[in-house]
Amino acid sequence: MPATQSDTPTLSAWETSTIDVFVRAASLIGLPRSIGEIYGLLFCTPEALSFDELVERLQISKGSVSQGLKVLRQLGAVKLHYVPGSRRDHYQPELSMKRLVRGFIKDQFEPHLLSGSQRLDNIEALIQEEGDRASRDHALSRLGTLRSWQKRTRKLMPIVMAVLGGAKFFDKEPTDQETII
Amino acid sequence: MPATQSDTPTLSAWETSTIDVFVRAASLIGLPRSIGEIYGLLFCTPEALSFDELVERLQISKGSVSQGLKVLRQLGAVKLHYVPGSRRDHYQPELSMKRLVRGFIKDQFEPHLLSGSQRLDNIEALIQEEGDRASRDHALSRLGTLRSWQKRTRKLMPIVMAVLGGAKFFDKEPTDQETII
DNA sequence: CATTTTGTTCAAGTTTTTTTGAACAAAGTT
């Protein structure tokens, strides 16, 4: 069989524009263009799409699609959809804003907050090395500011989730020295 | 006068660590390292700092400091502080989390939301070019999803600001109610 | 078990972003 030479992958006009919206959104939250494209095309398409269909329709490399889907899976932004009679994985977009936001927060935000806590404890120790009293006092005051910001950020998360649909986030007391990772 | 040859700009240990926290935070919200460094040093220092002091203590170029301060001013993250007897501009950090967040949202977030609205209207028009009924219906349904996401995002902003402003929504138990706001 | 299908990995190439520093402008001094 001669391979079909030039199958225009033709995304329709509205699909192109919609994908563009997701490319921008991705960039806004620090994700690469290819991830916006992949999620965008899944978002536009009624049926679940396979790996190959993403490569072909978006005209991007297998490597990009593979890595992009990996991140999207990790974020919970795409779901595997079993298609009978096909060995390929098929993907569908997560359409719940709440779940999308939760995935993003848990994956990209929470880790920074947690590691942040340890860093601040560390800084507190370093401040003790400061020579004079006035310096230490000022430094401790700023550290207090930092801790209050962190606390308020933590407080915000559950409220955000609640507004988006009603879920809880940081139920526990997070400030422990021996907190695991 | 012979110029002092090698004045170690020596940031103290706690300053270095604190600046590191801001460099990470900057990167998290998509701002370059140098901006994190500048804000971080201002945050650490009791007195207002001049342009030159930032260049010298951080050991980064004048260009970076100039551009960094420009962005920070635009975000409302630093304030000019008049120092009598000096021609130089002196800078102090904005320490109110609420104002910092508001500056960021207004400058980096809202514009995208607004241009987003126009884009969605545009997409609606493009959808009319779709050939068959079923395609149009599906596309319109997805457009509806997009609009609902946008609406909820808008709704969220004032709530975030209210929480950061000190308004106490739920002081004790976090988020269990169905009656938010 | 050899082959094909499906998808991942990663080094190298490409693109984008950030930083630098020299030239320039604006305003203050002498």
Added chain:
DNA sequence: AACTTTGTTCAAAAAAACTTGAACAAAATG
């Protein structure tokens, strides 16, 4: 007016992030 101080601009260099594609692995098929 000439000179100094202060800070901005922008083209080029450097660094970082992203994408590609070929080699590879894993599993299904014949």
